[in-house]
Amino acid sequence: MSTEIIGIAAGVCTAISLLPQLIKIIREKEARDISLFYLLILFAGLALWIWYGVLRDDIPIIGTNIVSIILNIAIIIFGIRYKRKSS
């Protein structure tokens, strides 16, 4: 149980660390500094973590990486939208 809490706290912190990129891109409506290549690598990594969590039956990994991947997808969507506008 306390192990799970540490896992959830870990995942909440790493998910939160995606927020400044999302906030910046929505505020500035500009995506020149955003690398879609690395966002897609991060997407692959988060999807693999979810898959790994399912294989290990590890709820903190699954849950927190689902939150992270949703934030990552939002950054990708805004990134594509604002890259188009600025080009």
Added chain:
Amino acid sequence: MSTEIIGIAAGVCTAISLLPQLIKIIREKEARDISLFYLLILFAGLALWIWYGVLRDDIPIIGTNIVSIILNIAIIIFGIRYKRKSS
């Protein structure tokens, strides 16, 4: 074994996604866009993942998050150095 490979692949991808921030800060010698607050939250998250990996005896989580936390520490060190210079 194949589960471990998925975990390692996941961790390699999420570690790689820290690289653009590190490369950018070293190239531009400028850290105005870097939020130390969020880098410290990410540091806490990665440290908790390592702790979680130790508790779960999970080698992919431990190994890949050690790589990530080294990259994160490098970003923090350069961030503090270049924030000082630019202020």
